[in-house]
Amino acid sequence: MAEAFASWLEARGGRLHSKLDLFKELPSGDRGVVATEDVKEGDLLLLLPITATLFIPKEDELSKRPDAFRPAVRYLRESHPSLSPFLATTLALMAEVAQGADSPFAAYVATLPDGCPDCLLNWTDAEKADLEGTALEQSGPDPVADAFSRHVAPVLAARPDLWPGLAEEGGSKEAGKGGKGGKGLQAFLRAAALVQSRAFHLEAENWVSGAKEITRLEAGGTQVFLLPGIDMINHSHNPARRNAHLQRLNVAQAAAAALVEGGAPEGVEAYFVMRADKPIAAGEEVLHTYGNLSDAQLLQTYGFVDSEDSFAAASTSAASGSGSGSGDAGEGGSRKKRAKTGKEAAAGKEAEAEGAGGYRNPYNAVLVPWEAVEQVCGSMLKSMGQAPPASLQRAKEEFLASAGVLQAAAPAATQFVLLAQEPLPDELFTAVQVVLMTKEEFNELKREHASSSAATGGKKEAPSKGASPAKGKGPAKGKSPAKGKGKGKGKGAEEEEAPADVEAGAGPSDGGEAAAPAPAPKLSLGTALLEEDEDFAEMTCIATLQVLSACVDRYPTAPKEDVRLLKSPDCTGRKRLAVRVRLGEKDVLQLAKKAVVELMKKLRDGTAGKKAEAGSEEGEEDEEASGSEEDEEEGSEESEEEEAPKKGKGKQAAKAKPAAAAKGKGGAAKGKAAGAGAKAPARKKQRRGLGAAKEGNAMEAEEEAMEEDGDDGLLMGSDDSEKVGYGGDVDFDDGIGEAHDRGKAHPAPKD
Numbered sequence: 001m002a003e004a005f006a007s008w009l010e011a012r013g014g015r016l017h018s019k020l021d022l023f024k025e026l027p028s029g030d031r032g033v034v035a036t037e038d039v040k041e042g043d044l045l046l047l048l049p050i051t052a053t054l055f056i057p058k059e060d061e062l063s064k065r066p067d068a069f070r071p072a073v074r075y076l077r078e079s080h081p082s083l084s085p086f087l088a089t090t091l092a093l094m095a096e097v098a099q100g101a102d103s104p105f106a107a108y109v110a111t112l113p114d115g116c117p118d119c120l121l122n123w124t125d126a127e128k129a130d131l132e133g134t135a136l137e138q139s140g141p142d143p144v145a146d147a148f149s150r151h152v153a154p155v156l157a158a159r160p161d162l163w164p165g166l167a168e169e170g171g172s173k174e175a176g177k178g179g180k181g182g183k184g185l186q187a188f189l190r191a192a193a194l195v196q197s198r199a200f201h202l203e204a205e206n207w208v209s210g211a212k213e214i215t216r217l218e219a220g221g222t223q224v225f226l227l228p229g230i231d232m233i234n235h236s237h238n239p240a241r242r243n244a245h246l247q248r249l250n251v252a253q254a255a256a257a258a259l260v261e262g263g264a265p266e267g268v269e270a271y272f273v274m275r276a277d278k279p280i281a282a283g284e285e286v287l288h289t290y291g292n293l294s295d296a297q298l299l300q301t302y303g304f305v306d307s308e309d310s311f312a313a314a315s316t317s318a319a320s321g322s323g324s325g326s327g328d329a330g331e332g333g334s335r336k337k338r339a340k341t342g343k344e345a346a347a348g349k350e351a352e353a354e355g356a357g358g359y360r361n362p363y364n365a366v367l368v369p370w371e372a373v374e375q376v377c378g379s380m381l382k383s384m385g386q387a388p389p390a391s392l393q394r395a396k397e398e399f400l401a402s403a404g405v406l407q408a409a410a411p412a413a414t415q416f417v418l419l420a421q422e423p424l425p426d427e428l429f430t431a432v433q434v435v436l437m438t439k440e441e442f443n444e445l446k447r448e449h450a451s452s453s454a455a456t457g458g459k460k461e462a463p464s465k466g467a468s469p470a471k472g473k474g475p476a477k478g479k480s481p482a483k484g485k486g487k488g489k490g491k492g493a494e495e496e497e498a499p500a501d502v503e504a505g506a507g508p509s510d511g512g513e514a515a516a517p518a519p520a521p522k523l524s525l526g527t528a529l530l531e532e533d534e535d536f537a538e539m540t541c542i543a544t545l546q547v548l549s550a551c552v553d554r555y556p557t558a559p560k561e562d563v564r565l566l567k568s569p570d571c572t573g574r575k576r577l578a579v580r581v582r583l584g585e586k587d588v589l590q591l592a593k594k595a596v597v598e599l600m601k602k603l604r605d606g607t608a609g610k611k612a613e614a615g616s617e618e619g620e621e622d623e624e625a626s627g628s629e630e631d632e633e634e635g636s637e638e639s640e641e642e643e644a645p646k647k648g649k650g651k652q653a654a655k656a657k658p659a660a661a662a663k664g665k666g667g668a669a670k671g672k673a674a675g676a677g678a679k680a681p682a683r684k685k686q687r688r689g690l691g692a693a694k695e696g697n698a699m700e701a702e703e704e705a706m707e708e709d710g711d712d713g714l715l716m717g718s719d720d721s722e723k724v725g726y727g728g729d730v731d732f733d734d735g736i737g738e739a740h741d742r743g744k745a746h747p748a749p750k751d
Ligand SMILES: C[S@@+](CC[C@H](N)C(=O)[O-])C[C@H]1O[C@@H](n2cnc3c(N)ncnc32)[C@H](O)[C@@H]1O
Pocket: 030, 031, 032, 113, 116, 197, 198, 231, 232, 233, 234, 235, 236, 301, 302, 303, 304, 324, 325, 326, 327, 328, 329, 330, 331, 332
């Protein structure tokens, strides 16, 4: 197979480094690319002409050189232009597989595995039940069967010449519904798993001129490429172990780099180029990154997770069929434990020395629904005898949507994204505060926000990173396979332009990405209000903790139970993967709770705003812009209660800049006083009637519960969190919202 592939590649104008085994069987049972002899830094590992790749071209590409594309590809482009790039590429692969030895891609098809065994689309309903509460919890109809019966089966039925033997008996309507389906569904499941776990998602570009493509593809705005040979390279989260990267070059660039002698073969207008970033020693695996993805995303798309636990070795060696996968420390559910090289064993010891946690994926994330905020805060206000009328609740939702805190298109469906590195996003904290405000405070806030927006000339900030639109951002719950990621940063082909680095990535797109909505002026309350109103601070912190607790309650198990499961030799395969995903999410929730408690402590001892005062200059500018004194006056008219001092503490708080006090490792609400120009309304000390909400000392109770969950050091929010997983040198400020927005280009690795 290896030889046939190398000859096939060469015949198409490609090249493979002579010191590489592309299909090396790894001790894990998986395959990977391994150096057979030392490879030098900068060496070309694999040169792949675009004509040796499978993808759906843009209309102009196709019309320019129709013969360069396979008949199924042409048919799909011409007759089904609205199919998503993922589905179209899956169908293109199905056609080559179905053509067998007659396919010019037969040598590539022979290199492909049976599928992606642990990718989510292969999990049974019973196995998926272990993912309850996580970002991967499924709801609604099975997206795979649905996509098959609605989009794929009709294509197979219409052109049996292109997809021989795959048309479903009984017609397309019933295809894929229940049961295992026929050959068509089976072929689709395999191809979809392969495209999901192996394809690269790149921005659509004009390969010839290098001009950035402005028009988008009908569906998705990305092109999905299957890159033979390059798709054999495994993922590593560890920059120290990664040693290769991918570029795409136009012909001129490839010639300038002396990669093509005597000109490119007929029809070749671009190349994919894999190079060694550093020397690769004989026996070492070639590794690159699939992106900064959470365990849920990795599991969904690739069937493994990045996090490791220190029980894995014991339990997986005791139970076959589970353990670390290939490439890196990730856990693949159905593979043997990977034998450790000397270096890895040393790294493992180091990890053990670091604490009980092992490596934790720093890109893990949790989604907190706006609905939970409304419910928790509503109950709290009710318990205080201040249940807000429905009209006020609606007004607050509308305002938060217009102020960029909730997504504009469907505010009720907003999910706040909590990241391991920023577990308490300001959007969540702002939303809780607004919901807890009295009508008067809310009206005042609206006025302040309107006047500061006007003063900044409608200058808008980027939409909230922490608030996730229901579609597109966030690991879409119950949605079909994640959308594509991976990156084609470069412009393609202008000679003087730098070659475009390409980040590995794969994953289906679900059929289209809506045009980005215009960014809303963003409100950010931070901690300013809390610094001047102790009762309000207490309410906000308790409500936020309760929201987080409600999220913890979504999972069928407590963290301790998950830890017990991981310790058990019976917890193997997909079950183990599911436990790792939910424990990773609980880690983030625990970090968020810890951040709230720390913030509350700082608010109580009055240190929360200290650093913020240093940044008051800017705050003053804001103040001038919005004429806050007048606004405060105006607001005060409406207050039936005690007025906050207009100078001094209250004033400072209103000007406060990000409350560093609340930040810390856990990230906690970065308290901008009022975000993009909006100012905190003048505070009136309210008698909040906190008695009921505080009954039983809610803060302390939450703290105890946290300690209970984290006291064995197994959650990152517990005290040894700093020792596990989170390197200080990694820039995490890339917004997991983007990473979750899999239709978008993914940030390049930063190593
Ligand atoms: C692009 S393919 C890489 C080649 C693949 N190993 C093969 O044998 O064909 C991606 C798949 O490789 C496996 N893989 C890659 N990196 C991994 C890692 N760090 N841990 C576990 N499995 C990994 C997963 O099964 C994933 O779906």
